[in-house]
Amino acid sequence: MNIIYRSTRGDKKEYTASEAIIKGLCDDGGLFVPNVFPKLNIELSDLPGLDYKQTAYEVMKEFLTDYTREELLDCINKAYDDKFDEEEKALLTKHGDRYFLELFHGKTIAFKDMALSILPHLLTTAMKKNNVNKEVVILTATSGDTGKAALSGFADVSGTRIIVFYPKGGVSRIQELQMITEKGKNTKVVGVKGNFDNCQSGVKEIFNDEELKALLDKEGFVFSSANSINIGRLIPQVVYYVFAYGRMIANGAIKAGEKINFVVPTGNFGNILAGYYAKQMGLPIDKLVCASNENKVLYDFFRSGKYDKNREFILTSSPSMDILISSNLERLIYLICDSDADKNAGLMKELNMSGVYRIDENMAERLKDFYGAYADEKEVFNTIRSIYDNTGYVIDTHTAVAAACDLKYKEDTKDENKSVIVSTASPYKFVSNVLKAIGEDVSDKDDFELADRLSELSKVKIPPAVEEIRNAKILHDTVCEVSQMKETVKSSLI
Numbered sequence: 001m002n003i004i005y006r007s008t009r010g011d012k013k014e015y016t017a018s019e020a021i022i023k024g025l026c027d028d029g030g031l032f033v034p035n036v037f038p039k040l041n042i043e044l045s046d047l048p049g050l051d052y053k054q055t056a057y058e059v060m061k062e063f064l065t066d067y068t069r070e071e072l073l074d075c076i077n078k079a080y081d082d083k084f085d086e087e088e089k090a091l092l093t094k095h096g097d098r099y100f101l102e103l104f105h106g107k108t109i110a111f112k113d114m115a116l117s118i119l120p121h122l123l124t125t126a127m128k129k130n131n132v133n134k135e136v137v138i139l140t141a142t143s144g145d146t147g148k149a150a151l152s153g154f155a156d157v158s159g160t161r162i163i164v165f166y167p168k169g170g171v172s173r174i175q176e177l178q179m180i181t182e183k184g185k186n187t188k189v190v191g192v193k194g195n196f197d198n199c200q201s202g203v204k205e206i207f208n209d210e211e212l213k214a215l216l217d218k219e220g221f222v223f224s225s226a227n228s229i230n231i232g233r234l235i236p237q238v239v240y241y242v243f244a245y246g247r248m249i250a251n252g253a254i255k256a257g258e259k260i261n262f263v264v265p266t267g268n269f270g271n272i273l274a275g276y277y278a279k280q281m282g283l284p285i286d287k288l289v290c291a292s293n294e295n296k297v298l299y300d301f302f303r304s305g306k307y308d309k310n311r312e313f314i315l316t317s318s319p320s321m322d323i324l325i326s327s328n329l330e331r332l333i334y335l336i337c338d339s340d341a342d343k344n345a346g347l348m349k350e351l352n353m354s355g356v357y358r359i360d361e362n363m364a365e366r367l368k369d370f371y372g373a374y375a376d377e378k379e380v381f382n383t384i385r386s387i388y389d390n391t392g393y394v395i396d397t398h399t400a401v402a403a404a405c406d407l408k409y410k411e412d413t414k415d416e417n418k419s420v421i422v423s424t425a426s427p428y429k430f431v432s433n434v435l436k437a438i439g440e441d442v443s444d445k446d447d448f449e450l451a452d453r454l455s456e457l458s459k460v461k462i463p464p465a466v467e468e469i470r471n472a473k474i475l476h477d478t479v480c481e482v483s484q485m486k487e488t489v490k491s492s493l494i
């Protein structure tokens with residue numbers, strides 16, 4: 001069966017998977033969605049026999065139907081290799097009576113590596129297939145995390161260049177070191193004298209600069225972005241839900257066919273949406289618990305049917321979930337209004353104009369696959385502490401939001417299905433808050449000293465990603481004014 005991709009907002013034009021990956025966003029501003037959901041073409045009882053790469057192939061071949069077997073396997077082999085510090089790639093662990101799916105064993109010790117390690121290969125393969133003989137230039141503005149994940153993914157991938165802008169002085173020292181020590185020969189990292197918004201607007205302006213685009217086109221370059229609404233990031237995330245299910249069977253936690261829940265720390269709604277796609281493929285998922293931090297727009301939405309971003313933006317200890325507009329939610333809205341693109345487009349227009357929209361009762365009825373929950377800062381810190389006290393296992397602040405919501409869900413519903421807590425970052429990534437939560441004094445210590453301390457307490461080795469930057473050479477020292485961003489791009493390419 002051939003899957004085709006169309007806009008959530010009414011543009012009827014049809015795209016193959018590879019075309020959709022190159023385009024990223026639809027011309028009408030909508031997101032690409034598959035015309036149907038393919039079913040998993042393997043018995044559930046056979047899942048425990050598959051390793052991560054084999055699972056990836058089983059899932060991705062159903063969605064990316066215009067890629068040949070060889071192309072897809074090549075992408076998978078290049079992505080899920082020894083860049084990961086764990087043989088399993090996605091590690092299902094049990095602590096006490098709770099299951100955690102650790103998605104932080106890639107290069108930047110957070111879950112975005114799962115998709116960003118394959119996207120560059122899907123993208124360059126797509127370019128070849130579609131005879132686009134250009135070098136892709138990825139431009140990214142980062143507030144810290146995405147930049148390094150994208151750099152690692154694209155580093156030394158032939159046919160690509162990547163330029164990352166970050167606010168000089170606006171990211172943590174570890175985050176900055178991760179980026180400015182990047183070794184990839186096709187990478188450039190630039191500190192901008194401004195804040196994250198300045199960086200982001202600067203990048204948008206460059207993307208929309210027709211004159212620059214024409215000039216670069218002549219020189220053989222084309223711009224692209226690696227952001228989380230690209231289906232080339234979404235589809236690879238479906239894989240680890242299927243893989244986790246297989247590992248739950250292998251561990252004897254469940255029998256093949258038994259329903260389980262996933263609890264997902266959510267920001268942009270990409271990760272949890274991939275879980276929903278897995279369910280549409282036939283994976284026996286009962287509930288997807290959408291775990292929010294104090295920026296609980298999604299919690300309120302699941303309660304009331306009203307999406308309302310007009311509220312105070314709260315800086316929390318789980319910064320990757322500090323989001324008021326969850327872009328990938330649009331793909332769910334589209335599905336629950338029976339793929340009525342005009343209706344979806346209307347709601348998105350309301351969101352854009354007023355910051356608010358409300359779904360009708362029929363749509364709300366179809367949100368039953370989800371349960372919205374949230375955890376405040378105190379609950380997050382208490383959760384890290386109590387799991388550490390009870391089991392010795394240390395989780396990061398984002399995972400802790402999910403672990404807290406898992407308990408709230410069970411208390412509220414008495415659901416006895418097994419649940420898997422999706423663990424999106426290593427505690428080493430947010431080491432200061434994690435240590436504070438377990439009662440350590442963190443004052444006057446730098447992040448590397450804190451990492452040493454965490455290693456003692458948790459008996460988990462410091463991941464190579466942190467160890468490597470401790471003494472790494474600084475390779476990127478470009479700093480520019482906001483007004484010089486365009487010039488910087490130009491001069492680094494031609």
Ligand SMILES: *Cc1c(COP(=O)(O)O)cnc(C)c1O
Binds near residue numbers: 110145265320321424
């Ligand atoms: C990006 C991120 C999230 C949120 O994932 P979404 O797909 O945006 O919902 C959660 N935790 C961590 C550590 C992240 O980096």
